[in-house]
Amino acid sequence: MHRQFRKLTKGDFPNDNSLLKQLYLGIENASKKRRMPIHNWSLPLSHLAIFFEGGLDAAIEI
Numbered sequence: 001m002h003r004q005f006r007k008l009t010k011g012d013f014p015n016d017n018s019l020l021k022q023l024y025l026g027i028e029n030a031s032k033k034r035r036m037p038i039h040n041w042s043l044p045l046s047h048l049a050i051f052f053e054g055g056l057d058a059a060i061e062i
Helices: 002-008 016-034 042-052
Strands: none
Touching (some): 002 016
């Protein structure tokens, strides 16, 4: 997140509101990336389900 802010705040801004708007849009963009599902999650999940033999059934549906 800090790296994202450093990228966004490079350059000159005419006023404080424009800087705040840029940071807000950066946070919104970063939050969209965090909501994306984990790539190829089904493979490790199936291995965990086999290893724990029913221990995950209550927490998630397989």
